[in-house]
Amino acid sequence: MTNCRTHRTIEGIWTVESARIIAGVARIIQDVSIAEDLAQDTLAIALEKWPESGIPEKPGAWLMTVAKRLAINLLRRNKLRDQKYEEIGRKMEFKGKTDYDSIDEEINDDLLRLIFTTCHPVLSREARVALTLKLLCGLKTDEIAQAFLVSESTIAQRIVRAKRTLSASKVPFEVPCGLELSRRMSSVLDVIYLMFNEGYSATGGENWIRPTLCSEAIRLGRMLAEILPEEPEVHGLIALMEIQASRFKARIGPSGEPILLQDQNRALWDDLLIHRGYSALKRIEQIGGAYGPYSLQACIAACHAKARTASETDWQEISALYDALSQVAPSPIVELNRAVAISMAYGPAAGLEIVDALEDEPSLKKYHLLPAVRGDLLAKLERNEEACAEFKRAASLTQNEQERALLLKRAADYV
Amino acid sequence: MLFMLIVKASKNSEGGNRPSSELNEAMRKYNEELVKAGVRVAAKGLHPSSNGIRISYPKPGEKPVVTDGPFTETKELIAGFILIDVKSREEAIEWAMRMPDPMGHGEGQIELRQVYEAPELSEMLAKEAELREKSEKRRP
Numbered sequence: 377m378t379n380c381r382t383h384r385t386i387e388g389i390w391t392v393e394s395a396r397i398i399a400g401v402a403r404i405i406q407d408v409s410i411a412e413d414l415a416q417d418t419l420a421i422a423l424e425k426w427p428e429s430g431i432p433e434k435p436g437a438w439l440m441t442v443a444k445r446l447a448i449n450l451l452r453r454n455k456l457r458d459q460k461y462e463e464i465g466r467k468m469e470f471k472g473k474t475d476y477d478s479i480d481e482e483i484n485d486d487l488l489r490l491i492f493t494t495c496h497p498v499l500s501r502e503a504r505v506a507l508t509l510k511l512l513c514g515l516k517t518d519e520i521a522q523a524f525l526v527s528e529s530t531i532a533q534r535i536v537r538a539k540r541t542l543s544a545s546k547v548p549f550e551v552p553c554g555l556e557l558s559r560r561m562s563s564v565l566d567v568i569y570l571m572f573n574e575g576y577s578a579t580g581g582e583n584w585i586r587p588t589l590c591s592e593a594i595r596l597g598r599m600l601a602e603i604l605p606e607e608p609e610v611h612g613l614i615a616l617m618e619i620q621a622s623r624f625k626a627r628i629g630p631s632g633e634p635i636l637l638q639d640q641n642r643a644l645w646d647d648l649l650i651h652r653g654y655s656a657l658k659r660i661e662q663i664g665g666a667y668g669p670y671s672l673q674a675c676i677a678a679c680h681a682k683a684r685t686a687s688e689t690d691w692q693e694i695s696a697l698y699d700a701l702s703q704v705a706p707s708p709i710v711e712l713n714r715a716v717a718i719s720m721a722y723g724p725a726a727g728l729e730i731v732d733a734l735e736d737e738p739s740l741k742k743y744h745l746l747p748a749v750r751g752d753l754l755a756k757l758e759r760n761e762e763a764c765a766e767f768k769r770a771a772s773l774t775q776n777e778q779e780r781a782l783l784l785k786r787a788a789d790y791v
Numbered sequence: 792m793l794f795m796l797i798v799k800a801s802k803n804s805e806g807g808n809r810p811s812s813e814l815n816e817a818m819r820k821y822n823e824e825l826v827k828a829g830v831r832v833a834a835k836g837l838h839p840s841s842n843g844i845r846i847s848y849p850k851p852g853e854k855p856v857v858t859d860g861p862f863t864e865t866k867e868l869i870a871g872f873i874l875i876d877v878k879s880r881e882e883a884i885e886w887a888m889r890m891p892d893p894m895g896h897g898e899g900q901i902e903l904r905q906v907y908e909a910p911e912l913s914e915m916l917a918k919e920a921e922l923r924e925k926s927e928k929r930r931p
Contacts, residue, residue, distance in 0.1 A: 388881030392828065484827070514878075591876060598829030648833060648874075 382427045389435045390419055394514045396436070397443045399486035404447040406549050408493055409539035412511060414450065418443040484603045487512075488551050491600070495564040498545045503538035504567045505574075506531055513592040523589050524574070564600070565613050565670060568593050572617050590621060601656070608665025615656035615674035619681050622649035633778055638686040650681045669705035672697055691721035708737045716749060724756040744773035748783060755790055764790040793832065793906035794875050794883040796890065800840070800868035801898035805861060807839045810895075817891035825875060830886065836871035866900065874906070 394415060402411035418439055432438040494507040509515045509523075517535065521528040552560045575589025597614045604610050626644035629635050657678060660671055667675070676697045683689040698714035711734055719727025731750050740746045751766030767787035771780045803810070810818070825831035840860040848855050862868060870893070877883045883903060892899040 384881050385885070388879065388883075388885035391878050391882040392885055480827075588878075591878075595829040595876065599827065602827045602829070652832070 379427050382431070383423065385431060386419075386422055386426060389422075389431075389439075391514060393436045393439055394419075395487060395490065395512045396483050397439055398511050399490040400440055400483065401443050401447045402490060402493070402549050403486050404444060405450065407543060408490065408507075408511060408549070409543065410450070411447075414443055414446045417446055485551065487599070488603055489549050491564055491596075492551055492560055493542065493547060493549055495560070495567045496542065496547050497560070497563055498541055498547060499538050501567070501570065503534055503541070504563070505571055506534045507538045508567055508596070509571065509589075509592060510535055512596060515588075515592070519588075561607065561609070565609060568597050568600070569613060569617070569670070571596075572620075576620060587624075590617075590624075593617060594621060601659075605659070606663055606665075608660045608663060609668040609670050611656045611659045611663075611665075612668060612671025612674045615653040615660075616670055616677055618649045618656060619653035619674065619677040622646040622653065622681065637680060638689075642684060645681065650678075653678060653681065667700065667704070669701065672701040672704060676701070689720070691717055695721045708734055708740050712740070712746060712749060715753075719753055719756075724753040728753045728757065742773055744770045744779070744783075746770075747773065751786065751790075755786075760790040792877055792879065792883070793908055794877060794880075794887075795904050795906055796873040796875065796887055797869055797902040797904060798871045798873075798890075798893045799900040799902065800865050800870040801894035801896065802865060803894060803896065803898070804870040805839045805841070805865055805868065807841070814891065814893075814895065818893070821890055822873075824889070825873065825886065830875045830877055832874040832876050834871070834873040837869060840868050866898075870894075880905070 397418060398408070398411050398415045401414050402408045405411055405414070421442055422435075422439060426432075491508065491512055494511050495504045499507065506520055506524075509520050510517070515523075517532050518528045521531040524531070551557070571589050572593035575587050575591075575593065594614070594617050597610065597617055601607075601610045601614050622645050623637075623640060625646065626640040626642070627635055653674065657671070657674055660667065665671070676694055679690055679694050679697065695714065695717040698710065698717045702710050702714055711730060715727045715730035715734075718730060728750070731746070731753060734740055734746060737746075747766040748770035751763045751770060754760075754763035754766060764787050767783050767790065771783035771787065774780050774783065809815075822831065822834060825834075840862045843860040843862070845858045845860070845862065846855045847858065873890075875883060875886055877886065883905075887901055887903045890901055893901060
């Protein structure tokens with residue numbers, strides 16, 4: 377095998393193994409920053425040895441053993457040969473004899489500890505996302521920088537600062553339990569969904585790396601669903617992401633303009649992803665889980681996916697789901713969406729009632745979709761003058777040129 | 792990036808024989824590993840070609856010829872596939888290398904192929920349009 381080819385093979389192996397190795401080492405060393413360094417050292421050793429010795433039969437196990445040895449050596453050197461070290465050493469010896477299933481279990485636990493650490497609430501949201509992409513998804517600093525359209529040094533600093541915060545706050549490398557678990561769980565899910573949306577909202581073409589944020593988020597979610605199969609919201613999040621991703625091809629026009637759900641060519645929706653979304657929702661049913669915000673949003677997405685044409689959409693079902701969502705996770709944006717669903721199911725007057733109640737909502741003061749929706753409902757009720765004024769107000773609030781043009785055109789229609 | 796791991800057929804799979812329990816177990820573990828890593832999108836096994844048909848168009852513009860299975864060129868047939876979503880070609884190769892020998896008896900063969908995806912398709916169409924434009928310009 378040539379050197380170059382071996383290096384590419386190692387690259388492939390590293391993509392598969394790096395997160396597990398960082399996680400495994402972090403448990404021993406109780407510090408994700410040092411764990412990442414040791415994982416890099418391990419990779420360097422492999423890059424040096426394997427071209428000569430050949431790729432070992434179980435490369436993942438080889439890497440893990442070397443990495444853990446480095447960790448133990450470091451503990452020794454740091455004269456941390458205290459009780460903790462002895463305990464770990466003893467545990468490791470036992471593990472040599474255990475069967476593969478329990479090793480799998482252990483890797484799962486380590487990965488879980490890692491994601492709960494990188495998504496820890498002591499970190500800012502940006503820091504959580506950057507650190508998760510670096511340590512769990514194995515993205516390089518420059519790749520993360522490109523994905524967020526910021527400089528490499530900004531991301532590098534963000535990551536360094538995040539690691540420092542984690543060690544300064546003495547965040548333990550563990551899976552939280554009890555009440556803490558559900559709070560921390562929602563932070564993990566939020567980070568994954570934030571990652572997904574960051575990639576999804578990017579328009580196609582201009583930046584090739586942004587869609588990788590979507591795939592990283594989906595991959596992380598799928599992984600999490602296997603480690604935590606009893607958590608209904610994990611399946612809800614996966615379902616939501618899979619169904620949204622199914623519209624990837626249909627949501628952008630030839631010149632990069634966004635296409636609204638009702639105008640999309642449904643033949644371009646990816647059935648495979650839609651069905652993966654349905655089966656994730658089915659798993660919630662199977663485990664008898666409660667429907668949280670992600671699950672309910674996924675149900676709404678599934679409802680749209682089921683309609684072969686926009687006119688076949690079951691708006692009554694969707695408004696019922698929005699009713700439930702506004703109970704579980706009330707927010708002005710959810711209310712606005714609920715108003716649209718209700719107007720589609722029960723007529724514009726019913727929707728307008730909800731929209732009018734939102735008029736004084738401070739967080740929607742500058743939100744162009746509030747007057748845009750109101751204008752639309754007024755137009756349907758043939759209150760043309762008011763509709764025109766609302767479209768003009770919406771046009772003055774939007775930052776997007778294409779959207780502004782569209783709103784002004786609608787305003788002109790009702791003069 | 793989507794890749795398809797295509798498992799080629801063998802005398803055994805074409806004969807409709809179940810794989811040995813060891814192979815079954817190895818495959819189960821492999822599939823589990825793929826799912827746990829979040830990379831497996833779909834996986835299916837196919838019936839032997841004996842209940843398949845083949846439709847071919849030997850004369851363009853004329854009616855197709857339908858041939859009933861089984862088909863003889865076993866090595867060219869497909870016994871199943873796994874669709875994986877990975878970060879790079881290297882990663883896809885690594886996963887392919889980890890699949891157990893799917894057939895045994897010296898007959899196992901796995902083919903790894905990349906699947907076209909939306910952005911690539913639009914790139915391809917753009918390139919095509921560009922080529923067309925160029926060739927039209929070249930004409931007097």
